[in-house]
Structure formats: C-alpha cells, structure tokens
Amino acid sequence: MFSNCPISIAQLPDIEQVEFAPLDHHATTEARLSTFLFLLPFSLLVGIGLFFLQKVSVEVAIGLSSLLIMINLYVFWFVGLAVKRTGIALREHDFLLKKGVFWQKVIIVPFNRVQHIETHRNPIERKLALSSLKLFTAGGMGADLEINGLNIERASQIRQFILKQEHADE
Incomplete structure (x- = not known):
C-alpha cells in the first residue's frame, strides 16, 4: 500500500554542517x-x-x-573571490558543489543519477596541473555539474569514487 507520511522540518539534514573542501590553490590563477x-x-x-x-x-x-x-581590475578581483568561495564535498550518496559570490547556491547530485563522468584539461589547466570534472545525470541534456580547478590526482580520485558508488548500488 502507498503511504506518504509527513516529515518534520527539524528532521531534515542541515546543509550548514557539511564541510566543503576548497579548490586547488592554482584554481584562481587558471580562472583569471x-x-x-x-x-x-x-x-x-x-x-x-x-x-x-x-x-x-x-x-x-x-x-x-x-x-x-x-x-x-574588478573582474580580476571578482573571479578570485568566486573561486575562493567555491567548495566541494563528497558524502555517502551524493556530491555537493557550493559556489557563488552574491547569490550563493549548493548543487547536489546523487550518485545514483550519474550517467557518466568526464575529466578534461584545457591548455592553461595542463600548464598548472589542473583538471575539470563534469558529471552528467539521467535525463540531462548537458553536464549537470562542472567543477574546474581540481588538481589532476584529486579529479581522478573523485571520478573513481563516484564510479565505485554507482556500481555499489547495482
């Protein structure tokens, strides 16, 4: 039988308790x-x-x-501030990206929705040993989540972790 019991707002997880890790220290240079x-x-x-x-x-x-x-000069300052305020977090079932300077947002992508993951490197990223990670979800037309400014090893580790989580649910 179908049920749809109400959930108290007090029972919801607090997004403020999530610890977001900053991007690589070369991310600001790459963005600028x-x-x-x-x-x-x-x-x-x-x-x-x-x-x-x-x-x-x-x-x-x-x-x-x-x-x-x-x-x-304003754009130079603003881009640096935007990168500084960007953070990522991995949890047991999802990936979180926090970004924004004036209008801040948190994007959450559940692992069971991820269809595939891409890493790519533009010439500047290659020079600075950085990589970008793109997550594509079911039903999406393009990348649902793109994270620039990750070092190569970290991007690879995140990619492998998410791939393992996808296959663990099967």
Whole structure:
C-alpha cells in the first residue's frame, strides 16, 4: 500500500554542517587567465580603437580606457573571490558543489543519477596541473555539474569514487 507520511522540518539534514573542501590553490590563477584570455584582447582593441577614432576627443578616449581598466581590475578581483568561495564535498550518496559570490547556491547530485563522468584539461589547466570534472545525470541534456580547478590526482580520485558508488548500488 502507498503511504506518504509527513516529515518534520527539524528532521531534515542541515546543509550548514557539511564541510566543503576548497579548490586547488592554482584554481584562481587558471580562472583569471582563462577570463583574461577572452576579456583583455577585447578591452585592448576597444581602448586602442578609441584613440584612433577622429570623432572622439582625447579626454573621452582616456576616460573610456580608464573605465575599461577599472572593469578589468574588478573582474580580476571578482573571479578570485568566486573561486575562493567555491567548495566541494563528497558524502555517502551524493556530491555537493557550493559556489557563488552574491547569490550563493549548493548543487547536489546523487550518485545514483550519474550517467557518466568526464575529466578534461584545457591548455592553461595542463600548464598548472589542473583538471575539470563534469558529471552528467539521467535525463540531462548537458553536464549537470562542472567543477574546474581540481588538481589532476584529486579529479581522478573523485571520478573513481563516484564510479565505485554507482556500481555499489547495482
């Protein structure tokens, strides 16, 4: 017979008690380099272009270039803070990712929902001995969870642990 008994809110596990481990110490460097490889050339082109436009005064070009520099410095700071506030945790039945600076969220992926796991390394990650881990779950169209900034050994260990947990449920 089907039953659906109520559960008291007091009985629910407290997510605040989970200890999240930080990413690798090179994760901030990787995130900043990846961001600036995209952002900096654009900023330089805009800044240089402003000086060569004949309809823009030198004062306006300097002001806009200064604004671009300020934006880049803000992004540099913000990316570092975002990586610092990212954490991961493995529990008996699930994997947790905590991230966010202003709007913080915790993503929980139960092991029994994981279809497959990928590790990948971009050129910057290879240089810094880092790896990224992607978890794909049943019914998902893409990666449901992606963690950048893990050292190679840690990413491999997490991948093997999750694979063992998947097969333990069978």
